[in-house]
Amino acid sequence: MKVSITVNGKLYVRDIEPRMLLVNFIREELGLTGTNVGCDTSQCGACTVHMDGRAIKSCTCFAVQADGRQVTTIEGMASGDTLHPMQEAFWEKHGLQCGFCTPGMIMATTAYLKDHPNPTEAEIRHALDGNFCRCTGYQNIVAAVKTAAEKVGA
Amino acid sequence: MASRIFGSGIKRREDPRLITGKGKFTGDIMLPHMLHMVVVRSPYAHATIKHIDVTAAAAVEGVVAVYTNADMTLANIPCAWLIPNSNLKLVPHPPLAKEKVRYVGDGVAIVLAESRDIAQDAADLVRVDYEALTAVVNPEEASMDGAPLLHVEAPNNIAFRWIASSGDAGVEKAFAEADVVVKERIVQQRLQPSSMETRAAVAQWDSGNEEMTLWVSSQNPHIARFVVSGVAGLPEHKLRVIAPEVGGGFGAKLPIYPDEVLTVWAARKLDRPVKWVESRSENYTVTTHGRDHIEYVEIAATKEGKVTALRGKVYAGMGGYLSTAAPGIPTIAHGLMYSGVYTIPNLRCESIGVFTTTTPVDAYRGAGRPEATFLVERLMDKLADKLGMDPVVLRRKNLIPPFANGYTVAMGITYDSGNYEGALAKALGIADYDQLRKEQAEARTKGRYIGIGVTTYAELCGFGPSAVAGATGFQGGLWESAIVRVSPVGKVQVLIGASPHGQGEETTFAQIISDELGFPVKDIDVIHGDTSRTPMGWGTYGSRTTAVGGAALVLAARKIKEKARAMAAHLLEAAVEDIDYDDGKFFVKGSPDKFKTIQDATLMATLAWNLPPGMEPGMEASQFYDPPNFTYPFGAHIAVVEIDPDTGKVDLKRYIAVDDCGPQINPVIVKGQVHGGLAQGIGQALCEGAVYDDNGQLLTGAMTDYAIPRADMFPQFEIDHTVTPSPHHPIGVKGIGEAGTIASTPTIYNAVIDALKPFGIESINMPLTAPRVWAAIQEARANHAIGGR
Numbered sequence: 023m024k025v026s027i028t029v030n031g032k033l034y035v036r037d038i039e040p041r042m043l044l045v046n047f048i049r050e051e052l053g054l055t056g057t058n059v060g061c062d063t064s065q066c067g068a069c070t071v072h073m074d075g076r077a078i079k080s081c082t083c084f085a086v087q088a089d090g091r092q093v094t095t096i097e098g099m100a101s102g103d104t105l106h107p108m109q110e111a112f113w114e115k116h117g118l119q120c121g122f123c124t125p126g127m128i129m130a131t132t133a134y135l136k137d138h139p140n141p142t143e144a145e146i147r148h149a150l151d152g153n154f155c156r157c158t159g160y161q162n163i164v165a166a167v168k169t170a171a172e173k174v175g176a
Numbered sequence: 177m178a179s180r181i182f183g184s185g186i187k188r189r190e191d192p193r194l195i196t197g198k199g200k201f202t203g204d205i206m207l208p209h210m211l212h213m214v215v216v217r218s219p220y221a222h223a224t225i226k227h228i229d230v231t232a233a234a235a236v237e238g239v240v241a242v243y244t245n246a247d248m249t250l251a252n253i254p255c256a257w258l259i260p261n262s263n264l265k266l267v268p269h270p271p272l273a274k275e276k277v278r279y280v281g282d283g284v285a286i287v288l289a290e291s292r293d294i295a296q297d298a299a300d301l302v303r304v305d306y307e308a309l310t311a312v313v314n315p316e317e318a319s320m321d322g323a324p325l326l327h328v329e330a331p332n333n334i335a336f337r338w339i340a341s342s343g344d345a346g347v348e349k350a351f352a353e354a355d356v357v358v359k360e361r362i363v364q365q366r367l368q369p370s371s372m373e374t375r376a377a378v379a380q381w382d383s384g385n386e387e388m389t390l391w392v393s394s395q396n397p398h399i400a401r402f403v404v405s406g407v408a409g410l411p412e413h414k415l416r417v418i419a420p421e422v423g424g425g426f427g428a429k430l431p432i433y434p435d436e437v438l439t440v441w442a443a444r445k446l447d448r449p450v451k452w453v454e455s456r457s458e459n460y461t462v463t464t465h466g467r468d469h470i471e472y473v474e475i476a477a478t479k480e481g482k483v484t485a486l487r488g489k490v491y492a493g494m495g496g497y498l499s500t501a502a503p504g505i506p507t508i509a510h511g512l513m514y515s516g517v518y519t520i521p522n523l524r525c526e527s528i529g530v531f532t533t534t535t536p537v538d539a540y541r542g543a544g545r546p547e548a549t550f551l552v553e554r555l556m557d558k559l560a561d562k563l564g565m566d567p568v569v570l571r572r573k574n575l576i577p578p579f580a581n582g583y584t585v586a587m588g589i590t591y592d593s594g595n596y597e598g599a600l601a602k603a604l605g606i607a608d609y610d611q612l613r614k615e616q617a618e619a620r621t622k623g624r625y626i627g628i629g630v631t632t633y634a635e636l637c638g639f640g641p642s643a644v645a646g647a648t649g650f651q652g653g654l655w656e657s658a659i660v661r662v663s664p665v666g667k668v669q670v671l672i673g674a675s676p677h678g679q680g681e682e683t684t685f686a687q688i689i690s691d692e693l694g695f696p697v698k699d700i701d702v703i704h705g706d707t708s709r710t711p712m713g714w715g716t717y718g719s720r721t722t723a724v725g726g727a728a729l730v731l732a733a734r735k736i737k738e739k740a741r742a743m744a745a746h747l748l749e750a751a752v753e754d755i756d757y758d759d760g761k762f763f764v765k766g767s768p769d770k771f772k773t774i775q776d777a778t779l780m781a782t783l784a785w786n787l788p789p790g791m792e793p794g795m796e797a798s799q800f801y802d803p804p805n806f807t808y809p810f811g812a813h814i815a816v817v818e819i820d821p822d823t824g825k826v827d828l829k830r831y832i833a834v835d836d837c838g839p840q841i842n843p844v845i846v847k848g849q850v851h852g853g854l855a856q857g858i859g860q861a862l863c864e865g866a867v868y869d870d871n872g873q874l875l876t877g878a879m880t881d882y883a884i885p886r887a888d889m890f891p892q893f894e895i896d897h898t899v900t901p902s903p904h905h906p907i908g909v910k911g912i913g914e915a916g917t918i919a920s921t922p923t924i925y926n927a928v929i930d931a932l933k934p935f936g937i938e939s940i941n942m943p944l945t946a947p948r949v950w951a952a953i954q955e956a957r958a959n960h961a962i963g964g965r
């Protein structure tokens with residue numbers, strides 16, 4: 023099947039198997055391997071990307087469902103050498119250790135902040151329910167999201 | 177002097193690539209003409225293989241080959257911790273099962289195809305004719321007469337029986353004469369390590385040079401090379417193992433598995449690159465699990481609360497085969513720590529390793545020591561309750577007094593340094609313990625169930641020395657190595673044998689070098705995880721990277737410093753003894769304005785136009801380091817929980833951790849390690865647990881069913897520390913990777929039982945989920961109604 027998907031501002035036209043998942047399209051067709059796969063049951067959030075500005079789990083979406091849409095991956099978050107404030111905040115607050123969950127975390131939380139610019143700690147913790155991290159115990163991820171919210175809000 | 181880089185919480189140097197998606201994990205590697213491998217796995221926990229038919233699978237378009245055990249002559253996957261005096265049964269573990277499968281997930285065939293989807297489709301067409309046998313999942317039951325037998329070599333499924341004792345007569349006497357004896361049956365439930373990146377391997381064969389490159393998600397690429405080359409029959413120097421970005425390991429990426437061996441074998445056989453990536457459900461059934469003990473433990477004390485003896489019998493599940501380090505965990509890493517932080521004169525641990533038709537068990541964060549800490553701390557609380565004594569008072573009566581250089585416990589091992597009362601006092605202060613107890617009493621009058629748990633712990637880590645490895649049957653060394661290589665213009669490459677994967681040593685090791693030699697951190701690169709670039713090392717586990725590898729690094733740096741000092745003296749036309757050093761500069765004593773920088777000295781040593789007599793050119797130092805002892809970090813943790821008696825839900829209100837890992841190189845990274853450890857330890861207490869049905873099917877085989885802790889389970893952890901240097905480490909550091917996990921499980925457990933005291937509940941099997949706590953409350957209430965407690 024032929025699809026036209028815009029990823030990080032660039033249009034890609036590809037002929038793909040209908041069963042191809044969006045995450046495999048991104049990783050294997052386009053070679054953008056920043057988006058990770060951590061599970062096979064749509065639990066972990068490592069594969070989170072933005073589709074038309076909203077966070078989705080790209081392991082739970084067929085590539086054909088993204089036909090004609092705008093997808094942003096972790097590779098599209100910084101503009102040139104300038105990191106996205108959320109990327110900055112993860113760095114500053116030590117919000118990552120192995121870094122495997124991190125792209126998904128950054129994608130999920132940036133989308134979340136768009137709708138909830140001023141979250142409380144409890145709200146951030148709740149919002150992270152769809153993203154697992156096995157390394158950090160979440161404390162510094164929560165701090166990073168708070169910091170990013172303050173930066174963006176300021 | 178500028179503020180010291182050692183001890184400063186600088187931002188991690190690993191992060192820029194990881195927050196932009198540029199970090200390369202094994203699964204990200206794509207090579208031209210690469211094949212994809214899928215392993216066909218047993219759906220039965222225990223069965224004989226009658227016949228395997230691969231014809232249909234092999235006929236699928238895009239399938240290049242399908243292989244079974246019959247197609248290969250590979251050695252067995254070895255077990256590498258052959259604990260002595262234990263009648264250890266080394267059972268064969270072929271990379272693909274031959275006559276029999278011994279757990280759900282045991283590999284029986286491999287499919288190699290042009291894409292992973294095709295390989296998976298074809299794998300479903302491999303027909304295996306099994307004859308099912310009875311499964312057995314509980315290690316205690318598996319050791320009984322009449323249980324289904326896994327290996328003919330191991331009667332009663334007993335893999336080993338290991339005893340450590342301070343002296344049996346003394347132990348018997350202490351129990352016989354005790355005023356009080358308290359017993360407990362503890363189930364250390366099985367845990368699924370659940371690194372967010374599953375395992376993966378990519379192998380590339382260079383047939384011209386007969387060289388193999390293996391990328392593998394591993395904690396110890398050098399051990400992987402050692403073992404994989406042996407099993408696959410490749411000369412060791414012709415195998416290069418690279419652990420690229422590794423997405424967490426927690427012990428489960430320490431063992432050597434059949435999968436990476438098969439990847440290597442297939443790449444050579446087919447002369448094409450081969451990639452294997454584990455799915456999550458595969459990860460849960462195949463990648464090693466942790467814990468799985470059934471323990472019978474008891475403690476003896478005087479009525480004044482002086483503990484006189486502690487003993488235990490452990491049935492430790494091994495799973496279907498002996499994984500790499502498995503026998504050492506419920507024995508050496510467990511039984512020797514029965515003292516905890518207490519002056520207990522009589523100790524005995526009997527540990528029985530038992531095969532069960534389940535996923536093999538190996539190291540999981542803390543490995544053996546969490547189980548030891550749990551049983552000691554659980555017994556201390558139960559004893560305090562029996563004596564009507566505050567648990568803190570009881571602990572204080574038994575704490576080992578502060579020591580700076582060696583304390584030998586009754587099991588015979590010597591802790592390096594400790595100030596347990598110091599950590600405890602600090603934690604109690606932060607928690608405001610007396611006030612907490614008042615609030616608890618008050619809450620009880622209002623029908624609210626608040627509980628407080630206090631743990632004091634020490635752990636054995638910084639795995640080394642190698643002589644101990646040898647004496648305990650570990651089939652490897654436990655030293656580390658470092659090379660410090662300074663380029664002519666003063667840029668530094670640090671090559672280390674250890675293999676960090678999230679712990680941040682690219683940053684902390686650069687801080688060590690900068691602190692020792694004055695090079696700015698930005699000029700220092702720390703390189704690890706590649707057997708062709710780095711010197712030999714034994715890997716990252718047992719909180720040993722900084723404790724052992726860091727020591728090698730410091731000593732290598734000091735060699736550089738002495739060489740640079742000699743070079744600078746030559747340039748300054750002064751005697752070496754007259755040269756002082758400060759922050760990267762060498763100068764003649766008393767005249768700091770006339771100096772040579774370490775960069776000047778490096779350049780002149782490298783040009784070698786005019787060297788002092790006897791000096792070799794260049795600026796490079798290499799150091800192997802075998803530590804004289806383990807390190808023993810310690811601390812005190814306090815948890816406050818509240819339980820909703822109507823639902824059984826445990827609400828974690830506060831968590832205070834005071835840990836002592838010696839001087840901290842980067843306190844932000846140390847805290848991060850503690851946070852992560854706490855989450856895993858609290859996860860064991862409250863939500864995690866592998867569940868098998870009686871047929872040996874793993875019911876928690878997906879992330880839908882295995883409860884990984886989530887962000888909203890935790891309050892803000894309150895983290896603090898004390899500093900007690902290790903006397904034998906060149907910069908006094910001890911290691912912090914496992915502390916949080918080791919201390920937190922008993923802290924939470926004791927807090928929950930403390931909260932339930934009004935119900936008279938003494939124990940509930942972990943994890944302490946709402947349904948279990950609720951059921952215990954219901955049962956207690958029913959007993960109360962009937963028995964009139």
Ligand code: FES
Pocket residue numbers: 058059060061062063064065066067068069070079080081082
């Ligand atoms: S990989 Fe998509 S949720 Fe886990």
Ligand code: FES
Pocket residue numbers: 117118119120121122123124154155156157158372423424678
């Ligand atoms: S940083 Fe390793 S899983 Fe989150």
